[in-house]
Amino acid sequence: MKVLVIGNGGREHSIVWKLSKSPNVEKIYCTIGNAGIFKQAEILNIDASDFISLSYFVIQNKIDYTFVGPEVPLAKGIVDYFHSKNLKIFGPSKKAALLESSKSFAKDFMKNYSIPTAKYFAFDDFKLAQDFLKTCWEDNKKIVVKADGLAAGKGVVMCQNKEEAEIAIKEMMQDKAFGDAGEKIVFEEWLEGEEVSVLSFTDGKSFSIMPPAQDHKRVGDGDTGLNTGGMGAYAPAPIATPELMKNIKADILPKILTGFQKENIDYKGILYIGFMIVKGQPYVLEFNCRFGDPETEVILPLLETDLSDIVVHILEGKLNEIDIKWSNKYAVCVVLSSGGYPEKYDTGIPIYGLDKISEDEAIIFHAGTAKDLENEPLTAGGRVLVLTSVADSIKLAIDKVYKSVEKVKFLKMHYRKDIAQRALKNG
Ligand code: AMP
Numbered sequence: 001m002k003v004l005v006i007g008n009g010g011r012e013h014s015i016v017w018k019l020s021k022s023p024n025v026e027k028i029y030c031t032i033g034n035a036g037i038f039k040q041a042e043i044l045n046i047d048a049s050d051f052i053s054l055s056y057f058v059i060q061n062k063i064d065y066t067f068v069g070p071e072v073p074l075a076k077g078i079v080d081y082f083h084s085k086n087l088k089i090f091g092p093s094k095k096a097a098l099l100e101s102s103k104s105f106a107k108d109f110m111k112n113y114s115i116p117t118a119k120y121f122a123f124d125d126f127k128l129a130q131d132f133l134k135t136c137w138e139d140n141k142k143i144v145v146k147a148d149g150l151a152a153g154k155g156v157v158m159c160q161n162k163e164e165a166e167i168a169i170k171e172m173m174q175d176k177a178f179g180d181a182g183e184k185i186v187f188e189e190w191l192e193g194e195e196v197s198v199l200s201f202t203d204g205k206s207f208s209i210m211p212p213a214q215d216h217k218r219v220g221d222g223d224t225g226l227n228t229g230g231m232g233a234y235a236p237a238p239i240a241t242p243e244l245m246k247n248i249k250a251d252i253l254p255k256i257l258t259g260f261q262k263e264n265i266d267y268k269g270i271l272y273i274g275f276m277i278v279k280g281q282p283y284v285l286e287f288n289c290r291f292g293d294p295e296t297e298v299i300l301p302l303l304e305t306d307l308s309d310i311v312v313h314i315l316e317g318k319l320n321e322i323d324i325k326w327s328n329k330y331a332v333c334v335v336l337s338s339g340g341y342p343e344k345y346d347t348g349i350p351i352y353g354l355d356k357i358s359e360d361e362a363i364i365f366h367a368g369t370a371k372d373l374e375n376e377p378l379t380a381g382g383r384v385l386v387l388t389s390v391a392d393s394i395k396l397a398i399d400k401v402y403k404s405v406e407k408v409k410f411l412k413m414h415y416r417k418d419i420a421q422r423a424l425k426n427g
């Protein structure tokens with residue numbers, strides 16, 4: 001089979017890496033790729049939002065299916081466009097992708113189908129939102145303010161009180177800090193607890209759950225500093241106890257399926273549920289309609305079943321006919337980032353030491369990298385590389401991955417030294 005993967009981060013490298021291990025996949029194309037992906041896939045230079053050129057390429061090259069990595073093309077309707085051309089594509093429709101691309105749509109969906117979540121109030125008028133804060137919100141009660149649309153993970157502001165919330169809505173609704181994404185906002189009750197990401201394969205009729213993962217969003221050790229796209233992850237996460245997973249499977253997933261059916265939602269892809277565990281009970285914080293980054297970099301190395309086979313079953317609406325097997329090992333990944341990220345950082349810096357790491361020690365997933373004229377890697381983004389090690393325990397996986405991290409060098413390289421330590425505490 002021939003496959004096209006859309007995207008160019010660590011997530012897409014792990015998808016390409018896994019697909020390349022399938023005996024049924026003879027050729028992988030990736031747009032736009034990076035300095036690691038080109039080893040397993042032919043790189044194309046077509047923008048992910050140029051659906052016409054992408055579909056033309058797929059038809060010309062007789063691609064069997066397209067796998068969409070990031071959320072933006074899904075939110076823009078790439079799946080609907082490909083379906084209109086009779087092309088096979090792995091990902092949710094534009095309407096289904098609203099579960100990620102509109103916070104208020106997702107919250108209404110949760111409310112309508114009794115899915116546990118934080119209380120919320122949505123506004124598309126600044127004055128009404130301001131009045132709500134002044135008259136309805138208790139003084140000094142913490143509140144979360146969210147831009148309704150996609151804001152690359154930056155549209156959520158955690159406010160200690162209503163004064164901070166008022167500043168946040170002003171920035172979003174009046175100053176347009178997140179562009180159109182902030183035209184509408186959602187206020188949410190602030191939930192205290194621990195987060196876990198639970199991803200599932202779905203064909204819209206059933207779910208197949210993956211090992212639960214936990215990422216580390218803050219840039220600094222001990223969860224300090226600014227929020228990032230994610231600085232590391234591990235799976236399975238012991239915070240998601242067998243009892244909690246049973247609860248999610250028996251209660252929350254069936255409610256989501258009912259919602260899909262009642263709302264006529266066509267969903268063939270990955271559903272990522274971000275949970276906050278409050279006193280042992282799962283509350284849905286968010287839905288993402290794609291694989292997570294860096295969660296995918298720890299989940300796919302644990303997948304024993306052929307990923308392409310799973311995709312083919314889902315595209316045929318036969319997810320329940322495939323037995324998906326997971327390793328009983330543990331995976332830990334560490335993100336190596338450019339010093340300064342998530343703010344200003346330099347690019348074009350040579351990366352050394354990758355050739356000293358074997359895949360048994362750590363799998364090297366490239367994120368923000370580019371090639372120089374001799375095909376040697378250079379830094380090209382904030383998150384540069386993701387190293388994943390798999391071992392019989394989280395502790396062993398941590399030790400293994402950090403041994404490999406020490407072999408990599410580039411100027412101003414930064415990484416967190418405490419990835420997965422929380423798992424040792426919970427485990
Ligand atoms: P979201 O994109 O909605 O998942 O929000 C991004 C991050 O903000 C989450 O991963 C949480 O760390 C935090 N967050 C969002 N909503 C809440 C909430 N209601 N209570 C506490 N933290 C939240």
Ligand code: GLY
Binds near residue numbers: 153230295
């Ligand atoms: N790791 C968080 C996300 O992919 O949205």
